Amino acid sequence: MTSSTRQFMVLASLCLGVLTLVNFISAPKIRRNQALATVSLIKPLVPKAMQAKLQVADVQQLLNHHYLRLESGSPPKGQSSIELYLTTASGYAGPIMVITSYAITDNKYVLVGAQVIPPQQETPGLGDVILATESDWITQFSDTVITTKPLNDDLHIDTVTGATISTRAVILAVRKSMKLALGSVND
Amino acid sequence: MTKLLADGLWHNNPALVQLLGLCPLLAVSTSLTTGFILGLATLCVLVLGNSCISLCRHSIAPGLRLPSFMLILATATTLIEILLQAYLYELYTQVGLFIPLIITNCTLLARAEAFAARQPFLKTSVDSLAMGLGFLLVLTFIGSIRGLLSPVLTLVLLPPGAFFLFAAMVAVQNWLKIPRNSNRQVNPRVIALHNID
Numbered sequence: 001m002t003s004s005t006r007q008f009m010v011l012a013s014l015c016l017g018v019l020t021l022v023n024f025i026s027a028p029k030i031r032r033n034q035a036l037a038t039v040s041l042i043k044p045l046v047p048k049a050m051q052a053k054l055q056v057a058d059v060q061q062l063l064n065h066h067y068l069r070l071e072s073g074s075p076p077k078g079q080s081s082i083e084l085y086l087t088t089a090s091g092y093a094g095p096i097m098v099i100t101s102y103a104i105t106d107n108k109y110v111l112v113g114a115q116v117i118p119p120q121q122e123t124p125g126l127g128d129v130i131l132a133t134e135s136d137w138i139t140q141f142s143d144t145v146i147t148t149k150p151l152n153d154d155l156h157i158d159t160v161t162g163a164t165i166s167t168r169a170v171i172l173a174v175r176k177s178m179k180l181a182l183g184s185v186n187d
Numbered sequence: 188m189t190k191l192l193a194d195g196l197w198h199n200n201p202a203l204v205q206l207l208g209l210c211p212l213l214a215v216s217t218s219l220t221t222g223f224i225l226g227l228a229t230l231c232v233l234v235l236g237n238s239c240i241s242l243c244r245h246s247i248a249p250g251l252r253l254p255s256f257m258l259i260l261a262t263a264t265t266l267i268e269i270l271l272q273a274y275l276y277e278l279y280t281q282v283g284l285f286i287p288l289i290i291t292n293c294t295l296l297a298r299a300e301a302f303a304a305r306q307p308f309l310k311t312s313v314d315s316l317a318m319g320l321g322f323l324l325v326l327t328f329i330g331s332i333r334g335l336l337s338p339v340l341t342l343v344l345l346p347p348g349a350f351f352l353f354a355a356m357v358a359v360q361n362w363l364k365i366p367r368n369s370n371r372q373v374n375p376r377v378i379a380l381h382n383i384d
Contacts, residue, residue, distance in 0.1 A: 004248030011243070011255055015262040026273035033276035108296055124214075124284060 011181050035059045038099070038117050041132075045101035045113045046082055048068065062086055062099070067180075080105045082112070089169040090094040096130065096166065099171035102146070102181045109146040109181055112140055127166035137167065139172055146182065151153035188313055195317025201294040202325040202353075203360050208292040212326055213349040215285050217337075222330020223323070224275075226288075228267050230319030231316035232289050236263035241311035244304050250316045256299040259291070264290045281350060294322060329353060 019082065038059045043051050050070050062068040064088040083102045088095045097120070101112040116130050129135040140157050159167040202206045211229070216222040239259050240247070242264070245253045257340055268286045271279040289295070303311045329352055333343045342348040 004250055007246055007248050008251045008255060008258075011247070012258055016377065018263060019265055019269075022269050026269050030276075031228055033272065039277060058370070068264065117273040118280060119283070 014153040031060070031063075032056065034118065035063060039115055041115050042084065042099050042101070043070065045074070045084070045099065045115060047080075047103070047112075050082060085180050086117075087180070088171040089176070091120065091130075091175040092121050092127050092163075092165040093123065096111040096120050096122070096169045096173060098170055098177070100141070100174050100177040100181075102177075111141055111144040111146055111178070113142040113175075114170070114177075116170060122166045124165070127163045129160050129163050130166050130170050138170070146155060146178055188310075191310070191313050192320075195314065195321045196324065198319070200321040200325065200360075201297075201318050202299050202322050205294070205297070206348055207294045207297055208322060209353070211288060211292060212241050212322075212329065213286055213346055213353065214260065216326055216329040216333055216349060217344055218334040219327065219331040219368060220278070222326040222357075224278050226319075226323030226326035228271065229289050229292060229294070229326075230284055230316070230323050232263045233295060233298065233319040233322075234315045235261040235266070236295060237298055237315040238302040238308060238312050239263070240299050241306060241308045247304070248255050249382055252304065253296075253300075256296060256304070260299065261330075269291050279348045293358075294318060325356070326332070329356070 002160050020060050022169060025108050035056050036041060036059075042059070043054065046054055050072050053070055053072075058068055058070070062084055063086065068084040070082045070084070072080055072082075076089050083104060085102075086097060087100065087102050087138045088097050090096070098114055100114045101115055106117060120131075122130060129137050132138050137160060157171050159169075159171070195201070199205065202209070202212055204345055208229070215225045236259050240256055256328070258295075264287060266288070268283075271286060273281075298315060302314050329349065332352060333349065336343045339346070342351060
């Protein structure tokens with residue numbers, strides 16, 4: 001190895017070392033920040049009575065296990081619960097993570113809504129229509145009664161011109177969660 | 188030192204005079220906040236990266252100069268990205284996509300090659316600070332104008348609008364640079380030089 005190559009390798013290892021150290025120190029804080037941001041993102045997917053119950057720890061559980069169940073215990077009105085699923089599908093520039101929420105009352109499943117959570121890298125101005133902050137496209141999923149079989153034409157959601165791949169990925173992710181939710185009913 | 192600051196902020200401003208780093212300048216300057224945050228991140232990367240380059244300029248092999256600069260600058264960019272994610276998450280979500288793109292900003296490599304690789308640490312730090320501040324000012328200024336005008340004129344939010352605004356800024360700066368004193372005698376040597384052609 002020539003001396004210039006050796007110098008370069010030393011420099012590269014130094015840079016790598018610094019980044020690894022900083023990443024190691026910041027990783028827990030970054031994960032907590034992501035969970036905090038997700039809490040505010042998915043609050044609209046949970047009924048008002050349960051919103052107070054939604055804690056950072058719950059969201060961390062949802063992010064780790066891709067599933068969360070929240071119960072609201074008021075027996076006179078009947079027990080109702082919310083199931084949240086985290087599903088992933090590949091978008092235009094990497095994976096897109098979608099959280100979907102289902103309200104279960106008397107074994108009837110209602111898709112309350114869906115939200116795309118960070119990190120995602122869809123093209124700004126085109127693929128980012130899937131974000132609730134950029135357009136209301138994602139609200140099309142809200143309040144859909146789910147039948148027993150998630151057929152392809154079950155969800156009447158249009159893709160968006162210029163964002164076909166991104167929007168199709170979100171629809172696929174929601175469909176995946178429908179399968180999971182209905183699977184838990186059949187069990 | 189004052190000359191270095193004046194150069195970065197006005198006479199040799201990376202955006203207005205050198206016309207470097209236009210990609211983020213036009214893409215992110217849609218509002219004051221995003222412009223300011225990206226400008227600040229670029230400033231940090233510039234100071235951090237180029238100071239490091241200046242510190243180890245004697246141990247960088249001349250043949251592997253450019254890859255070494257890129258390595259150091261990319262490390263600085265990633266470092267800033269991680270720190271933003273950890274401590275300023277709210278702002279990171281607004282400009283997150285553009286932070287890794289700081290490395291493609293020509294201002295960084297231009298200053299590394301033209302200045303940091305030849306000058307001592309302190310001088311490089313001041314130069315990077317001045318250049319970064321110059322870039323930050325332009326980015327914030329365009330961002331605030333686009334933010335203010337966007338409710339009235341949608342064009343300013345689109346890339347052509349940004350180009351028009353930026354061109355206007357360059358024109359105004361050039362106009363301000365013209366010596367005001369019209370009675371001033373033209374240097375006879377300049378006339379002589381013109382007559383050579």
